[in-house]
Structure formats: C-alpha cells, structure tokens
Amino acid sequence: MQLQPGATDYLALNLGDSLAFVDKRLLPGTDVWFYVVLNSVFILVFLPLALLFRRRRSALTSEVIELDKAIRILQDKVELNSRSGTAPSIALGKVSERINHLLKRDQEVRHLVRVQGLIDHELAIGNRVFFESKLQHYLGDVSEVAYGALYIIQLSHPEPGPAGIKQLTRLKGCVDILHGMAAAYPDTVMARLSDNDLVLLVAGLTGREMEKLGDRMATLLSRASCFADCTGQDVLHIGYAGYQRDQTSYQILSEADMALKTAQLHGPNAAYGFVQQDSKPPAKGSVWWRSELNKALQEHRFTLSFQPVFSWQDSDVLQHEVLVRLQSSDGQNIPAAIFLPMAHNCGLTGQLDQHVLLKTAKLCAVDSRTYSRCSVNISIQSLLEPQWCDWLDQMLLSGQLEPQQLALEISEHHLLKHYKQLKSRLIKLHKAGFSLIVDQIGLVIDNAIYVDELPLESVKLHPSVVRNINQHLEQQLFVRGLVSGYAGKGVKVIATGVELEEEWLTLQKLGIAGGQGFYFSQPLNQIIAQGQTQ
Structure with missing residues (x-):
C-alpha cells in the first residue's frame, strides 16, 4: 500500500495477518519507546492467540468435512438415496435399520441351510x-x-x-x-x-x-x-x-x-x-418308584460311567459325557431313559441332578492337573426351579463345585420350548464359569433362535443325524450347514453315536470338531486323563 507524504509520522504495528499504521500525531506527548513496547505486546500476546485460533478453526473445519464424508460413505454402502439437507441422525437411523434387516436375513439363510435336506x-x-x-x-x-x-x-x-x-x-x-x-x-x-x-x-x-x-x-x-x-x-x-x-x-x-x-x-x-401285548416292561407304580428312587439317593446306588469325546485334530480327549444308571434294589441295572421319567413324575429330578453334579465334581477333583472335563446333562425342571439355582450358587460359594471342571448340557428341544425363561439363567451360569453345551441337534427342525444370543462352547449332533451319514447326502448337507453357521462364533460341532469308520471319515470331511460313540470307546468306569490316549 502507499502512504501519504510524511509517512515517518506513522507507527507500523504487526497484527498477525495484518499491518496497522497509527498516526503519531494522534498521540501527542508519547515517547517512541512506548510504541516499541506496544508493538512487542501485540507480537508476544495477541499474535499467538490469533495463530492458535486460526489453527483450531482449520482443524474443526477438517473434522466437519471428514464427518460429512463418513456419513456419505455409509449412505452409499447401504444404498440410501438421501436427499440434500437430510439430517445426519436420520441417515444413521436408516443405516441401523438396514443392518438389522441384513442380520435377520442372515439368520433366515442359516436356518434354511441347516434344514434344507431334512x-x-x-x-x-x-x-x-x-x-x-x-x-x-x-x-x-x-x-x-x-x-x-x-x-x-x-x-x-x-x-x-x-x-x-x-x-x-x-x-x-x-x-x-x-x-x-x-x-x-x-x-x-x-x-x-x-x-x-x-x-x-x-x-x-x-x-x-x-x-x-x-x-x-x-x-x-x-x-x-x-x-x-x-x-x-x-x-x-x-x-x-x-x-x-x-x-x-x-x-x-x-x-x-x-x-x-x-x-x-x-x-x-x-x-x-x-398292538404288541408285551411292549411294556413289568409295571411298577408311582409309589414303588418314589420309594426306590429315594432309597437309591440315600444309599448312593446311582452309578456313573464316562463316555469320552475325541478330537480328530489332536487325537486326544476333549471331555467326557457323564452317563447315569440306577442299581435297583432287586439287582437290575436300569438306564436313565427308564428311571428319569419316573423321577420327573415323583418330583425328584432336582435331587438327582444335585447328586450327579456333586459326585462328578469329586471325581474330577481327584487330580486337577490331569483331569479331563466332564459334561453333565441337566434337566429342564431343575433349571426352571429358583430353589435349585440357589442351591447351585451355594455350592459354588462353598467350593464344592468347580465350574471349570464341568460343562452343562441341555437338549435343544427343551431349550427352544422354554427359551424365554432359560436365557438369562444360562447366561448367568456361563458367567459363573460353566461351559454350555446344547445336545440332540437335529432331533427337531425348529429355528435355532438361541444361536446368536447364548455363549455356547459346543453343540452335539443327535445320533440319528450321524447314523449312516456317509450314505445320505441330505444329512451331510445338514451337518455342513450347521458347521458353517457356527464357524464364525467359535462354537464346536460334536458328533454323538459314531459307530462306523465310514461315518467318522465323512464327519471329519464335513468339519466336525470331535466325536463320541462305540467306534471310539464304550462308556468307561473312570475318567481318561488328557494325553493318555494311544
């Protein structure tokens, strides 16, 4: 810029991006050093503030631009044709709706794959x-x-x-x-x-x-x-x-x-x-069963056996499933399929589950360095009883049950039937340290709504799905879809009732994590320590 004649009468002040000129004649009686000090104050105080403000404004502008770009990218990805001027909250709400729709569709596809052949x-x-x-x-x-x-x-x-x-x-x-x-x-x-x-x-x-x-x-x-x-x-x-x-x-x-x-x-x-007249075993009334089961609990006449679950990748024992039999007072060896319905009718299911859990825990604790974990089938009646769950909490507090040694199994049929009541209780058990297993997969073909909501460790195929699977493409499709559906969730798929080598070879190709059945071992009287298999 150009100054008027007598420019020496002007004082130049540097104000950040600007240069100011002050007419000395407007400030009569002031010394030149005063103007020097004044200029220094502007340089040392106001200039840094001006620069800081400029940088902060530039940074905020960049953040607004990046946020606007992010919103536009989200809109493009979910194919939102938003009009100009649409509020970001509305756009993000549509994004959320789209994501929920895709998740629901994913569940439907997984269910379709699961049951396609059956x-x-x-x-x-x-x-x-x-x-x-x-x-x-x-x-x-x-x-x-x-x-x-x-x-x-x-x-x-x-x-x-x-x-x-x-x-x-x-x-x-x-x-x-x-x-x-x-x-x-x-x-x-x-x-x-x-x-x-x-x-x-x-x-x-x-x-x-x-x-x-x-x-x-x-x-x-x-x-x-x-x-x-x-x-x-x-x-x-x-x-x-x-x-x-x-x-x-x-x-x-x-x-x-x-x-x-x-x-x-x-x-x-x-x-x-x-109708076959001899289709029913010798009849025993409810009075006999109540007396027999109560005495068996008092006299410890429920015997445990252990069927190992083998991993084909490690060639080692993953865990053991606990099987229960009743040694009756008249010398018979009664399987669970016979006495469990009677225990339910007599209201003794909860006591029986308590007895089996405590007995299993004592056996697992014999040598905690080499034990193989055991899985115990828990009845739906026990899990639905608040008093039984209170008992379980007391056993955990007293140290009589070590949850890391035990996995709890529940059948898919009962889980689906009572899912609303069971969901929170099963999550609580998992937080306490128990592993959760759903068994009898394939016995029913309902939608498995629990898949995305429960922290499962593994699921176990029903033996009818495994039987002669090498000869049935439909059963192979069912298992392959199940394995794929759980692949991203860290949930193992285990086969039960494996009896033939051809079945086991087919299951390995389908991605099964482990198997149990007579092909590997009969139920054993003791637990096999990990690393002890041939």
Missing part, C-alpha cells in the same frame, strides 16, 4: 429322510424308551392338478391338529411320509394308550374345518403299529402300512392298529 417345505415338518433316521434311532439307541407307537395318517381321495391345492390345505390343517395332540407327550416325531401321507411316532406308549390315541386322532381329524368342503364323509384313515427296540424300521413301517390298508376296509375315517 424338511418338507410345503408343510414345514420333517421329510421321509428325516423320519427314517429318527425311527432308526429310537429302535436302536438304549438311551431311549424301548417301546412306542407309529401312526400313518393318509388322506382319502387325493386330488391331482389344480385341485391339489385343496389337498395341501387339508394336510396343513391336519399338521396343526397333530402338533397340538403331540404336545401332551414328551417324545414325538412328525413328518411327511409321501405326498398324501403323514407319520407320527410317539415314544413310550403302551398297547391300550396307542389304541386310545388312534381313535381320538381319527375323531378329531375327520371333524376338522379343513375337511368342511369335502363332498363325502370319507376323508382319512389311520394305521398304527407298536414297536420295540431292536426291530427294523422296515418291519415297523410295513406293519403300520398293513394296518392302514385294514383301516380302509373298515370304512370311513377308521383307525386300526397292530
């Missing part, structure tokens, strides 16, 4: 492959009740072509009613046997009980509203047969099919069955 998608129940694997399990596994009934329900007069839609509606109506009836029994399996046939297995039914259920089933189904548009009264027939352990699935299905043909000869909506 479900009838029209009726949302098991298919024939699913049912036959379950039937083989009930006929061959000593842990299940040794007898029961199998029902085939066949709709009359199938309607092909466009009219088949009505037939599908009637099948769905029957499925809804059968679900309600099956809820009264602890162990049932339902599936679609063929296009026009439904099948229901009910474990533990005696001869007279299966006759009553067959007649009641025929009455309720034939009067259902789904048959209201039928022109005739003949809408369905039911054939049933009793089964016992060690029979073949072909034999049972053949007898039920023969009974179905006999029912068709008897007239409209008839039910007919072949």
